[in-house]
Amino acid sequence: MIRAKSHNYVIILLSLLTIAFLVLYSIQSMTYLNTPVEERYLLKEMDGLYGPSGLYGHGVGFLAAFFMFLLWLYIIRKRWNRLRGLGRLSQWLKYHMWFGIVAPLLAGYHAAFKFEGLIGVMYWAMIAVMASGIVGRYLYGHIPRRRDGHEMSMKQINTEKASKLRSLQMEFGILPEDINRLKGLTPELSGVGTLVALYHLAAFDIRRRYQLKKILKDFEAKYGVSKQNLIFFKETVEKQLIMSQRVIVLDAVSKVFHWWHVIHKPFAYAIFIVLTLHIILTISFGFTWIF
């Protein structure tokens, strides 16, 4: 079994390779890409390399399509029970995200950034899928999950939150007034709208590091936590705070996350259909790249 960190390294390596490739490609095709679309065919040599049907342009298109299809492996892994044992879903998601970001970029180079009019609709749909994926991934991270990646129920969350507080009181002797101080970092948000809740979600994430730093410093000084327990103490305080903050926006996040599917999934299906047709059509018309 490959460790989670190893997957990160693989993704970082792939990202560096992709960035290097795209930088080199951009430099080489700078003149072509800066030429107005309707005049590009006059740059016959460059059009034969960087045009949508050019040697490199078409190759990039092939790669983009390949990545597009690889995206769907995550869906298959997620939906097909027989593949449950094949790695953790969160790791699959990382690759899904990486392909989801890189494929539209490559598709952009394949199309030589010709996105005007209706023809651009599908590309912007692709960008929308990518953007919604990034947002979705952000929201996804704010929905408490079990280790196997499945969402925790509210009961499970409250139990976890109570468990952390108890642990702080029992194991580290945190006094009730300090427990209340910790609780006070999470304001009451009952009755607020979804957008306000999402704003607070982002605000929590931005302020949390500063809040934690301050409160941990005070607690350490006050309760003299031993070095061997310090990491566990910090994790407990942090998890308690995160859990508290996420609980109050969970409804809003869940609601948006479910609506996010409305963007991400239909667009993805449509792209899949169009991409498939596009590939079939171009190959049918003889645009077979190097084959």
Added chain:
Amino acid sequence: MKLSQVAFGLICLLIHPLILEAQLSPGPLAEPHAHLSGFTDCLTCHTWGSKDLSPKCLECHTPIQARIANELGFHGNLEEKNCSTCHTDHMDRNFEMIHWEPSQKDFDHLKTGYEIEGKHLKLNCNECHKSDFIVSEDILEYAKSQKTRDVLSTTFMGLGSKCASCHVDVHAGEFLEQTCEDCHNENNWADARKDYDHDFETEFPLRGAHKRVVCEKCHTASQPAVADFKPLQFTGLKFNLCTNCHEDKHKGSFGSNCLKCHTETTFKQKDVAGAFNHQTTRYPLVGMHTTVDCELCHTNKDRFTLESSFDQCSDCHPDHHKGIFLKPDRDNSCDQCHSVRGFFPPLFGVIEHRNTRFVIDGAHLAQPCIFCHKQNEQPVYQWEPLACKSCHTTIHGEQFSRYQAGGNWCESCHKTSDWVNLSFDHSATFFPLTGKHEDLVCTACHPSKNDVIQYEDIDTSCGECHTDAHQKQFEARLCEDCHSTKAWQIPAFDHLKLSEFPLDEQHKAVACGQCHKFESALSTIRFKPIPHKCQDCHSFGDFKG
């Protein structure tokens, strides 16, 4: 609304035919191909399994297909066979499918097989490439078959390479057997006249003066006008007779063959061989007569046969000598002195002059006739009396006038050979030249008075010319008593005869200067009076022995 319903709706929207078509098509087709737009029309241009669109392009663009097959025109000579290399599409509805290299204005028209030259270079494309000028049948038929667009107003093909396909035939079909280029060029329509070789191209080669005549003189604007242009008539002109163009000045009196007398070089036939042969007439032309204008003799333009006589020169020529040579007792014909080769020089020369009263010799031989025979701008051939002064002016003033009564008195001194070389003999005068006088120039003794050298009434006494060196010591004597013309020095003065003091004894040995000394008061040597007593010269001491 359920999420699944929303998702389904979005999918349907995204794969809506319009959007789907836009995704599957690289872009909107250009206007000429707009009628081919549509999800189901791809195969109108595209072929399954091949990205080469050319076969389908040419299936529709049949005129281009025909030109490629026959290697005609611009497309027929291209190395590039793939239509889409130059004519790409799917760019935009307003995309110009024809790209001009380097620009439409600077397009190398030679690539079409028709090189543009001369004034055509200044034209805009659309001045030639317009529907009215299209003559190719296949283009016209193709245009008819295209229901969706006006081919004739957009195509650059179908023009004829002949001038008449664009230009109006102002000659109204006169030159159907020829091409316009045979006469005209693309630089200047009017230049045709310069380039046209009338000698080879027509049955009437231009000769002589006909070469200099402007075309319009013969080719008159008798054709019907075309717009503002009145075309000249170039064919069908009658030219077998000169009178087809020229007026018969002789009213037919010499027949219809003008070339018997005239040539094409000039109507006034002057020096043209093969023209009218005057030698066959009663008066063959010789000498200067061959060069004069006919009208000079033939004063009646309507009739060349002279009714008057032409036996004598004076029948035509006035008498330059005003009748002075007309003598009843001799041959008065002009050819005694002149010939038809010219009035000058006359045949009457130096030799003939010997028969006159005035034989030419000496310096007169070198003088042109008119030096003597033209005075005061008037010809002069007779002098009465005939004397030197008839031509020459005397430089001697009134001198020698007493001799003039005898006639040619100049010869007394002068000769015709040279003015200065005189025949004068001074010994025949009152003063024959002797001694040193023979060596003198005339003017030494003959002074000039009022710019006239004096020869008469010259005083011949010595004192007239010579100064008295003795300061009047010998007033009572003549110079010749002591001196001669041979030398001033007296070789043997006879002291015995000519003086009062005869030299004797020792006195003979005494030098003259011992007694005749220079005297300052006299400014010369004292010759007389000289005291001649002994004591005047000697003292008592002198006599010692």
